Amino acid sequence: MKIEHLEERVNDYRNSIKTVVDKRMLWKNKTKDILLKTLQGIVQQYDIGWKVQELSWIHNNEAINITFDSFPQELIDCTNLIPAYQFLPGGALIFSQSYNGDIYVFMLFPEIENKPQENSMIELGVYAPESITQKFIIEKVDEFLKEIIKWEVPSLKNKVGY
Secondary structure, three states: HHHHHHHHHHHHHHHHHHHHHHHHHHHHHHHHHHHHHHHHHHHOOOOOOOOEEEEEEEOOOOEEEEEEEOOOHHHHHHHOOOOOOOOOOOOEEEEEOOOOOEEEEEEEOOOOOOOOOOOOEEEEEEOHHHHHHHHHHHHHHHHHHHHHHHHOOOOOOHHOOO
């Protein structure tokens, strides 16, 4: 094989880097803002103890999430009827920018102290930044709420307890 045969691979590599840069710029200039505005709008409209977080870590990868932070104010009176009841914060829906600029969407369930977490996470997929729209975000929040409800009130036939 001659060195000239590498030209096609070198061009492919250049194009792959440009694709990653384009996706990361789309996150920075559009996707991140849509996520923040949509999730903040949901939190304002439906005050159920959640908040929006903006995270940045490891070589400028970023994430936006919506997480349960406190117990819904409107339900505090009913929990006072059961003094042993304890709210478990920490369930979250995360939209995380991956190294290649795609958006990894997953959810985490609240952690219960001293209990092994077998299925503490559900992966919802990896998406191109341009596919993250307000409609998409609302659909993922809906999916997240359905899963949290199933986690809070599991089906009796699937629950092993005492």
